[in-house]
Amino acid sequence: MVQVEGEGAYDDKQWHDWYGDKERGVLIDSGDFNGLNYKDAVAAVAKLLEGKGLGELKTTWRLRDWGVSRQRYWGTPIPIIHCEDCGPQPVPEKDLPVVLPQDLVPDGSGNPLVKSEAFHAGVVCPCCGKPARRETDTMDTFVDSSWYFMRYCDAKNSEKMVADGADYWMPMDQYIGGIEHAILHLLYARFWTKVMRDLGLVKVDEPFTKLLTQGMVLNHIYSRRTAKGAKEYFWPKDVEHVFDESGKIIGAKLKNAVDSADGMLPVGTAIDYEGVGTMSKSKNNGIDPQELIEKYGADTARLYTMFTAPPELTLEWNDSAVEGSYRFLRRVYNFGAKLSAPEFEAARAKATARNGVAGVSFGKEAKALRLEVHTVLKQVDYDYQRMQYNTVVSGAMKMINALEDFKALDSEGGREAVVECFGILLRALYPATPHIAHVLWIELGYAKAQGELLDTAWPEVDPQALVQDEIELMLQVNGKLRGSIHVAAQADKATIEAAALANEEYQKFAEGRAPKKIIVVPGRLVNVVV
Template identity: 40%
Template sequence: MTRPEIQEPRPERYNPHAIEGQWQERWQQSGLYTFDPQAPGQKHYALTMFPYPSGNLHIGHWYATVAPDAHARWMRMRGYNVLFPMGFDSFGLPAENAAIKRGVNPRGWTYENIAHMRGQFGRMGSMIDWTRTFATSDPEYYRWNQWFFTQFFKRGLAYKKGGLVNWCPKDQTVLANEQVVGGACERCGTPVERRNLSQWYLRITDYADELLDFSDTDMPERVRLMQTNWIGKSVGAEVTFSTPAGPETVFTTRPDTLMGATFMVLAPEHAKVKELTTDAQREAVEAYIAAAGRKTDVERQQEGEKTGVFTGSFATHPISGDQLPIWVADYVLVTYGTGSIMAVPAHDERDFAFAKKFELPIQEVIRPEGGEALDVAGSEPYVGEGLIVNSGEFDGLPGGKESIANIVEQLEARGVARAKTTFRLRDWLVGRQRYWGTPIPIIHCEQCGPQPVPDDQLPVRLPDDVEFTPTGQSPLKLDTEWVKATCPNCSGPAERDTDTMDTFVDSSWYMYRYLSPDYGAGPYDPAQRGMMPVDLYTGGIEHAILHLLYSRFWTKVMRDMGLTDQSEPFKRVRNQGMVLAEDGEKMSKSRGNVVDPDDLVAEYGADTVRTYLMFIAPWELGGPWDPKGINGPAKWLSRIWTLYFGGQPDGPRENMTEADLRYAVHSTLKKIDSDFGRMSFNTIVAALMELTNVLVRAGRSDRYGTPAWEEALNMFTLMLAPVVPHIAEELWQGRGGAGSVHLQPWPQVDESAAVRDSVNIGVQVTGKMRGQIEIGKEASQDEALVAAQANPEIAKHLEGKDVVKVIYVPGRILNIVAK
């Protein structure tokens, strides 16, 4: 193998600013990263969650993008036909609030930001295919949001109903349950209020059971657990009690404790509270309901002293006939189960605390096997399984799952209960009372009721000249001309719906639109359905419940509509951690600790920033930013440049065999392949840095200029390409490589070279490291000791001493104890 000639002389010093811009421009002009669905190779659809166009890509955007970009490049070099697109999640409150602050329409502000951020993505050196980009605020995109909504409406999956909703008083809009965190608005942190409003919902609960099946998607266990808990499947029974207001059905997961029910509790919003409240208790009950209305569901579920009020009425136990007092308490939610519970204080912590406070009876019905009777005067209930007691015919049966089915069957035969499965998950509230979002495509007619906008009238475009300062009602209501409409059913006068959609609708199906962004006959070209599911989807763990759950729901509906063959949108999901400030705090403008990637690129170049972000910490964990840490990657790239273009490395002569060099290269390649598969990016960079040291040593040996040396540099260049694409392109071209380095096939591991017959192990003499020896992998302890004694650096520490003990760990270390 002859040594390739350097095509043009390169400067002695590495200057990223002299090469990165020109390569970015050439890649863009040549269409290097344009995806061709007809190109050879197995498809690989890699997708990173698209950003909100806030104005600037921050360091978190870089962290979320450069590692998946490296992975996509690696897959492409391995022969896959890779699609790696990017767009912008551009509807939503931040743009609207920024526009209000500036006194402008959010459209102009949004699209200026998009143009700026596209330039930033380019300076990152990413392999994004920009021919497929879009923004969710493009009418050509949100037209299909509206089309989906009308299809959902026709299928009974979209509906409007009145009820209690979460209301953010600052943003002046309703919030889905998933958008309330700790009793506050997820976006702005304002405490959330509860209001009675008529709102649009999507029936995600129709798919609750199926959403618990993760067999067709590889998600981190943490994400699966978060979604499972949010869906909250509970298997049990509904039991009916008689009350003065008629039958009242409660849901319980422990029907085996029915005989321990000593009182009933209703949610303050329960429809029967008014009828059940006696005149003597009415004032107290109404005051309590008013106080409960000022709390969020989250606050009501928090641990703390229980509150409640007696209605004055009693329920009749369906088995014993006992009269159970009916209370109202805010720890019971009207949105869970039936909004009422049978309270079993002996075996439920919340019921126990309530009973103790209000001196209500406590009846033990489950006892640990071999245990003693519950001390009702004690400080805690018994919530485990055991034997049923004090329950008549059920006495002696095992409590818990083992007997529940049998007990429910007997209760069903008596007509007082039925088996029931419930879910914590509630239907998705999708209406918003703000301007900058997709208009809901429904026309309201007094004669015909709500009617979907016909397909040929989509999109229903957002008007531009609207006063959108939040008032608590939809800003679109103020545009009376826009509101006027004709009923598509009877042709009579009608009005448009003035709410806009939750922006999570936009991101629930966007991965399909990248497949054919200009397609006009549907949300995407069905000829491209073979590109789904997304093979690797990456983004933050904060989207585990909202976005990921909604996307899974949306794909299942699309499947049932015949729009996709898949039941899951993502084959594999992985989450990155977060880059924190130097002190470990979250970065924020208010704290003044934000790291600007543009400044870093201006000082160090994109490849250095890419390297450091992959090297800083395990990608899935993240970690604090160290402003000094980036100097290491900068020096490493300079060292590589000098290795290639600076002639034979200076320094003392090294002794390295061809087998040594080939082992270092091929074993590193094998490790990098494994690490890319595990998405362990920090160890990939570490392995490349370690190989750089080996190559410098090889350059000081007789290997310099040999075929093994040339093979090593060529393979090293290819290994660098996914991580540091600019310098890798320059190294490849500088060594006479044909075409772009990013079009080259990934090197293959020579397994025979990647395995060594010998190993280097450390040698300690009486606990202190004194050197290394090279011995056979299967060398015995005696052979290792002989090799150590033959090494001059080690032997001098043994002179005049007796070896009293030898500790040998094959392949790792030899410890000689000498006196």
């Protein structure tokens, strides 16, 4: 227990603010620690525990106090009643919850709850019964966001704050937030969960299973000093760079006339270039998603942000790279338009069926296409699970490259393989670019056979597609790459050696010399030493 001189006796029935006074308070009724202040008491207790081998003085986390009150209308009401005689008193449980008035409009003159007579009407002190007033501060919005996700687990239950659905859904599988969340909301949510656990409201100790802290989006920053010395910032769309002879950025100038604190600035006005920094509304270097969507479509905006950098790293905005994402999606759409031609009608009927390409025979070329696409699908599936979306998009680009390069449409199973592989591409792209994938899925008949893209099964790697009848081995002569050979996938060492010696490239560089040694690295290469 603690005592502060001049504050009266310690009372375990009612809280007094001086209980938390770490400057004046000293311990009482604490044996050998009587009379010690906060700092000395902590050191003495730590020393005692260390001497007994029970612990040591160690800072495990420097968590600052959380001031939860805010002087504003929006937020959770603080259930306290202020009485002139009895002081602050908690609202009786039977009168909870305290509900905010719905007709208040913040007008910039301060917290409207202070002036609202309706908010305080009929309020009496729960101790003495005299007229009183409610607390007008509201809680930090983090108080609500620290547990609302558990309310979602059983949102329609009107009897409990957190109902039985939380037992099924919690803990949450994934938490995604910026670095500022890792030191603010994440800590608050963990603290709130542990309080609710101690109260018996939930059964989990931690609210989240996995954490992903995404990187920041960066863009160029442009500014100038006004005549009065203030700094004003300019939108990147109104500015162009000034380069030196080596192509290095040395400054910037306006390419559009801009209204400023000094009046209208004409085209060509010199602007300070501050380099690249985090996108910020205050620095006018953000990108309006709506402008991007109107010009390129939402899918392009989504694809660009996913492809440019891994989610945990910073992303430097580049308008020309957005164009690249747009061109890729045009390639996908144009290839889909190609498959809508009558010559693919029979292949679409087979390959889009629920049993897929089961029963379809594939020639050498079609097998090679399926091998490439299913191999990429295996990697894409893994990358989605580890949230590496940039390599997911890279895998989709490999798929469209393989499809565009496939020329053996008239080979056995050629068209069916193309339709199957394009369906895989659409499903792989759907989480990233849902609009174009949805349209092509319907127009090409996949939806009619397999259902809406939202409900259809995720593509699975076909083990048979990964089986190779023939493999390619690099051919080296004296350790230098000279070509390649193709052999059966199950070819033994003798067969591989014979194929290498019969190869024209080997014979050209061997110049008639007999081989001294042949080294075979299974599945990779064969090296002939002459």
